[in-house]
Amino acid sequence: MPSTQSQRNWLFSPAGLLLSVAVLSGGIAWWLIALPVLTFSNVKSHSTHFPQVFLHAVSGTVMLVIGAINLYLGASRRHFRFHKPLGLTYLLGGSIGAISAIVLALGNGHSKPSTGFAFQPTRADDLGWALATLGAAWLACSAMGYRAALNRRFPSHQAWMIRSYVLVWSFVLCRLIGQIPSFPQLGSGGAIAWLSWTIPLLVCEISLQWESGSRQKGSERRNET
Template identity: 45%
Template sequence: MDAAKSTNRPSIWKTRNGVLLAAALVTSAVAWWMIALPVATLSNISAHKGHFALTFAHMLGGSGMMVLGGFNLYLAAGKSRFPIHRRVGQGYLLIGTFGAILALIITLSPAHKTVGGPILTNSTISLSMLASAWLCFAALGWRAARNRKFASHGDWMVRSYVLVWSFVFCRVASRITNVGDLGNGEAFIRLSWVGPLILCEILLQWPRGSVGSRS
């Protein structure tokens, strides 16, 4: 019986989580090579003078979020190995919280800003909102799991991972000439995470509005 169920089970890569994971793996690999690798190899210390330790720690947190979050999407899509899924999820939340808080600290510091200029720029506010949104989504996902609302937990974790990916997309797209200047930086940063989040919400809610779906 178990073998028959395993045979009839659709490929993980054809599920919602599988598609999201595949897209995240490809784009994240490009982003890590472009942005995180120079920090990991200590080759751009001069570009982060005065705050490289924070940048390095943030790189570790962000890399951990992508790896652990992606691995847990894979486990969730397979609907198996729940003890491992739980431990990996706990690690994702812990290292993700660490990375998001560091992102807030760096964003709200004078790092990468004009000397003597304002700290609270449009870009600063937008990036701070993105990090804060991840912390909120992660907390809601954790709360849902604690209350054994696993469908809600899964949705919030997918949303949180979309925001992790949005960090990646924002960094990669900002390397394209003039894209980062859209709306003085504010519009671009907000669109880089609000847009994917809206698409994610459509994908999450679409099956629940189909014919024959039950509450």
């Protein structure tokens, strides 16, 4: 069990600072994108699919907030008794958020002329498929994290849930980039969506696996010979 001092200092560690940055940027994205939906101020912008967008905004809020809190509880071990129920809430809300994101990404909500919302994956563009694949990747990482927890493989569980939250933040990054009018589109625009989640996930994977590929200490090397 970590000491009280180490618990207090966790937020000032590299992992804690990264989580703080994720929470700050997630809050900005929530204010710009989710708040107008939750306050019904942009219903006309999503007239054919507002129920789906509203459900996604609510569940996305759960992913951002509960996910960040639970990563902190898991790493610092403070108030750890809340870790499991909050984790289940994150998985439930996140599953709804990811599935609704897939439906919206592969739907015709913004097609012209508007003919009513329908799920049409064969007509989705590159951007839609990039966001749908992001939702599928979140479901896969979260399912692996849940499986590891059920089997009491807690180091594996922690790693998979870190990947899961990195993907939540990747969606935030994609939406924030979309708010910058002068940002280069790189082709049709789908490349930005792909890069906004594949690069953070790659960096996360390197960070998680870095120690396992580091130079072995002399005693460990001798034990293998």
